Amino acid sequence: MEMPAPDTAVIARRDAVAARLRQALGDPAAVITDPVETRAYECDALSAYRCPPLMVVLPSTTEEVSAVLRICSEEGVPVVPRGAGTSLAGGSMPTADAVIVGLARMNKVLEISTDDRLVRVQTGRTNLSVTDAVAGHGFFYAPDPSSQLACAIGGNIAMNSGGAHCLKYGVTTNNLLGATVVLMDGAVVELGGPMGEGQGLDLLGVVCGSEGQLGIVSEAVLRILPQPAGARPVLIAFDSPVTAGACVAAIIRSGVLPVAIEFMDRPCIAATEDFCGAGYPDCEALLIVEVEGTEPEIDEQLFLIRQIAQRFDPLEFRESRSAQESQRIWLGRKSAFGAMGVISDYMCLDGTIPVSQLPHVLGRIAELSQECGLGVANVFHAGDGNMHPLILYDANKPGDLERCEALGADILRLCVEAGGCLTGEHGVGVEKRELMSAQYDPPDLEMQMAVKDVFDPEWMLNAAKVFPLAVSAPRRGQNAA
Amino acid sequence: MQPENEEELAAIIRGSNGPLRVTGGGTRLYPGEMGGSRLDISAIAGITLYEPEALTLVARAGTPLADIQAALASENQMLAFEPDPRAGSTIGGVAAANASGPRRLSAGACRDAMLGVRFVTGAGEVVKNGGRVMKNVTGYDLVKLMAGSRGKLGALTEIALKTAPVPPARATLSLSGLDDAQTIAAMTTALSGPSDVIGAGRLPDGRVILRLEGLPGSVELRAKALKQMLNSYGDAELTEGDTDFAILRDFAQNVTVPLWRIVLRPSQAAPLLSQLPGRHAVDWGGALIWAEAPPDWMPVLPPGSRATRVVGEAASLPEPDAVTTRLNAGLRTKFDPRGVFGGEA
Numbered sequence: 090m091e092m093p094a095p096d097t098a099v100i101a102r103r104d105a106v107a108a109r110l111r112q113a114l115g116d117p118a119a120v121i122t123d124p125v126e127t128r129a130y131e132c133d134a135l136s137a138y139r140c141p142p143l144m145v146v147l148p149s150t151t152e153e154v155s156a157v158l159r160i161c162s163e164e165g166v167p168v169v170p171r172g173a174g175t176s177l178a179g180g181s182m183p184t185a186d187a188v189i190v191g192l193a194r195m196n197k198v199l200e201i202s203t204d205d206r207l208v209r210v211q212t213g214r215t216n217l218s219v220t221d222a223v224a225g226h227g228f229f230y231a232p233d234p235s236s237q238l239a240c241a242i243g244g245n246i247a248m249n250s251g252g253a254h255c256l257k258y259g260v261t262t263n264n265l266l267g268a269t270v271v272l273m274d275g276a277v278v279e280l281g282g283p284m285g286e287g288q289g290l291d292l293l294g295v296v297c298g299s300e301g302q303l304g305i306v307s308e309a310v311l312r313i314l315p316q317p318a319g320a321r322p323v324l325i326a327f328d329s330p331v332t333a334g335a336c337v338a339a340i341i342r343s344g345v346l347p348v349a350i351e352f353m354d355r356p357c358i359a360a361t362e363d364f365c366g367a368g369y370p371d372c373e374a375l376l377i378v379e380v381e382g383t384e385p386e387i388d389e390q391l392f393l394i395r396q397i398a399q400r401f402d403p404l405e406f407r408e409s410r411s412a413q414e415s416q417r418i419w420l421g422r423k424s425a426f427g428a429m430g431v432i433s434d435y436m437c438l439d440g441t442i443p444v445s446q447l448p449h450v451l452g453r454i455a456e457l458s459q460e461c462g463l464g465v466a467n468v469f470h471a472g473d474g475n476m477h478p479l480i481l482y483d484a485n486k487p488g489d490l491e492r493c494e495a496l497g498a499d500i501l502r503l504c505v506e507a508g509g510c511l512t513g514e515h516g517v518g519v520e521k522r523e524l525m526s527a528q529y530d531p532p533d534l535e536m537q538m539a540v541k542d543v544f545d546p547e548w549m550l551n552a553a554k555v556f557p558l559a560v561s562a563p564r565r566g567q568n569a570a
Numbered sequence: 571m572q573p574e575n576e577e578e579l580a581a582i583i584r585g586s587n588g589p590l591r592v593t594g595g596g597t598r599l600y601p602g603e604m605g606g607s608r609l610d611i612s613a614i615a616g617i618t619l620y621e622p623e624a625l626t627l628v629a630r631a632g633t634p635l636a637d638i639q640a641a642l643a644s645e646n647q648m649l650a651f652e653p654d655p656r657a658g659s660t661i662g663g664v665a666a667a668n669a670s671g672p673r674r675l676s677a678g679a680c681r682d683a684m685l686g687v688r689f690v691t692g693a694g695e696v697v698k699n700g701g702r703v704m705k706n707v708t709g710y711d712l713v714k715l716m717a718g719s720r721g722k723l724g725a726l727t728e729i730a731l732k733t734a735p736v737p738p739a740r741a742t743l744s745l746s747g748l749d750d751a752q753t754i755a756a757m758t759t760a761l762s763g764p765s766d767v768i769g770a771g772r773l774p775d776g777r778v779i780l781r782l783e784g785l786p787g788s789v790e791l792r793a794k795a796l797k798q799m800l801n802s803y804g805d806a807e808l809t810e811g812d813t814d815f816a817i818l819r820d821f822a823q824n825v826t827v828p829l830w831r832i833v834l835r836p837s838q839a840a841p842l843l844s845q846l847p848g849r850h851a852v853d854w855g856g857a858l859i860w861a862e863a864p865p866d867w868m869p870v871l872p873p874g875s876r877a878t879r880v881v882g883e884a885a886s887l888p889e890p891d892a893v894t895t896r897l898n899a900g901l902r903t904k905f906d907p908r909g910v911f912g913g914e915a
């Protein structure tokens with residue numbers, strides 16, 4: 090994977106820049122230049138690509154973030170924002186001439202208003218700990234990426250993250266009411282407002298999902314929801330993935346609104362059974378469908394789901410009757426990624442397709458897998474068509490990684506051709522940068538880059554991500570020149 | 571000017587120096603938006619894709635809202651947001667106005683249901699963004715930027731929308747005789763519990779209304795629990811359906827005197843309600859107030875809230891800050907470099 094050559098003039102000025110930043114932050118420990126310590130920041134969860142940064146800066150307040158960006162901007166030093174570093178797309182991977190601005194110290198809860206059903210936090214706070222902060226009031230924060238124990242709200246906003254329950258509650262952008270954003274020149278702006286409405290254009294909407302390229306989000310106002318009375322999953326087993334896909338579409342249409350519909354195919358089921366023994370049935374594909382409400386409401390919804398499922402001759406319809414059984418139903422799904430990691434190296438894709446195309450796309454993935462000679466296991470959020478095909482390969486076998494990457498690109502192009510998109514939740518980052526042209530024509534990309542021109546005219550923030558390198562080169566060039 | 575298709579529209583825009591006012595049905599032009607030559611999108615119409623099983627519908631921007639609602643109804647579906655059905659309004663106008671009715675409280679605004687757009691920029695360039703799938707983080711979300719952009723960034727030509735199944739049952743609880751503070755408190759109590767209340771407002775006649783939806787048994791159970799929860803506010807009356815919410819949704823449609831649209835935190839609403847000079851309605855659990863007022867009246871706004879006069883003479887409060895103004899203006903220049911699209915900043 091290619092990255093632009095670092096600016097040697099910037100690297101040469103490192104000590105002077107570090108001195109200015111230390112002075113601005115007051116705390117010497119808030120600026121890390123020791124190469125042993127900066128190594129911890131050389132990659133995110135896409136660990137195949139690494140590069141130690143110029144230095145790492147850890148501000149504690151919006152004012153400090155502003156001071157840091159103003160200095161970096163004056164010094165012409167590129168900046169890479171970082172939450173918890175769990176990006177799977179290389180979004181927070183640095184370059185050798187870049188300052189990492191880490192938000193880890195910014196984890197305070199600034200306000201809880203149950204009357205307004207919102208919480209205001211610093212964006213270094215982890216996703217799960219936002220829910221922890223409001224749980225005592227009977228509320229929760231809905232977006233729940235699988236990485237929620239580790240990932241930070243700032244990263245969630247930058248990636249517009251989603252989770253298993255977004256079928257009902259939406260993704261980050263649907264639950265974000267406001268943000269304090271620091272622009273590259275140090276200017277601080279409050280976006281959004283009551284009900285998420287800002288003044289004039291929906292600037293909050295475009296900052297959300299902009300992968301740390303428009304500004305650093307230092308504080309966020311998040312919508313919180315009352316906790317549901319209860320939740321219960323069912324497991325439905327099928328003798329074919331295509332039938333399982335058709336059942337998903339039928340459930341969605343029916344008017345019951347499950348909070349989650351998760352899908353796993355045979356290779357994935359087999360791997361998780363070996364890994365954690367969740368006791369899943371012997372089948373080609375299974376769905377886990379979760380519904381919420383009081384006990385009688387849950388019964389009513391599951392009665393309907395059972396009726397629908399029956400039309401597709403399921404091998405088994407397993408309804409949980411206790412908290413333990415619910416946990417066991419989720420156990421295999423929640424261990425799926427770990428389980429696959431035990432049996433093989435794998436690459437996790439993240440394309441989205443219209444739910445109606447599930448049968449077609451699953452069939453075509455199987456064909457592509459066979460042609461290429463690498464196995465593919467499927468586990469995903471079926472309710473919204475967000476697929477995570479896992480391509481199995483052997484990292485030690487010469488040529489396997491390249492074949493794997495080629496198959497991955499083919500599958501993502503297939504998603505686009507089927508009416509879908511390249512990424513449903515992990516983002517473009519460096520990983521899918523060059524594939525952007527498969528989904529967007531030059532004027533489409535040009536318009537997106539024009540937005541960055543407005544927020545970050547010199548292209549200093551996380552600049553070599555998201556857009557194909559050749560396409561963004563003229564703009565990044567300004568900055569180097 | 572009434573182009574028949576996207577190419578013609580692009581050619582007109584390229585050949586014009588403006589000012590142009592992009593319109594659908596012309597039913598929701600804000601005061602101050604009437605200037606310039608009308609660029610009427612209503613001939614660029616038609617539903618291009620509807621997949622009920624994927625909950626998606628794609629339509630050209632000039633498609634009448636009524637046609638879309640009829641197509642959805644035939645499959646027992648609906649738009650998850652709830653624009654008022656004023657005759658002649660187009661889906662492009664709805665999107666460009668981010669028109670969102672009472673369900674915004676729970677289901678989100680129009681922008682939350684918009685999956686993808688096509689539009690023509692002020693340079694006459696055709697641009698697409700987003701797509702037609704529920705989850706999409708491929709590149710920047712220009713869909714949100716176009717939602718509510720009121721024809722200032724470009725002329726929308728196509729919109730992909732997420733649809734929703736029509737809930738099998740609906741019920742409305744109403745409470746009478748509450749003062750402003752009790753009104754907000756009752757709504758807050760309802761919205762803080764597990765009853766999944768999907769609409770909360772107050773009609774001009776003073777009745778506080780709360781809406782439940784879902785499977786019939788569930789609606790019945792929740793209505794009972796909610797009634798119980800609210801008994802300190804009086805004995806709530808239960809009606810089937812949601813006629814009251816249609817009245818609330820359509821309130822602003824039939825107003826002829828100056829009308830303010832005020833968005834604020836519910837906790838700020840009670841004091842503001844007490845200063846209103848005329849007929850008004852409350853929506854979104856206290857976060858939206860529609861207020862009729864004499865021409866010279868100006869609201870005194872609590873911190874962080876916003877107000878726009880949507881009927882009468884143009885007015886917007888407060889002025890945006892300098893950075894927001896700079897970003898708004900910068901974006902307009904990028905999308906419309908020659909400044910052909912007229913209208914307020």
Ligand SMILES: Cc1cc2nc3c(=O)[nH]c(=O)nc-3n(C[C@H](O)[C@H](O)[C@H](O)COP(=O)(O)OP(=O)(O)OC[C@H]3O[C@@H](n4cnc5c(N)ncnc54)[C@H](O)[C@@H]3O)c2cc1C
Nearest residue numbers: 172173174175176180235241243244247250251301306514
């Ligand atoms: C095991 C695992 C499971 C995952 N499951 C999911 C899932 O279910 N759903 C999902 O959506 N994602 C998932 N992810 C991906 C990842 O967790 C999310 O993208 C997450 O939002 C990243 O948050 P972070 O704080 O770790 O961000 P980082 O990795 O630190 O950064 C991600 C991007 O955000 C930018 N950024 C970070 N903070 C800020 C800020 N304050 N202001 C501006 N830009 C900022 C960075 O520059 C970078 O571009 C998963 C990852 C792992 C490792």
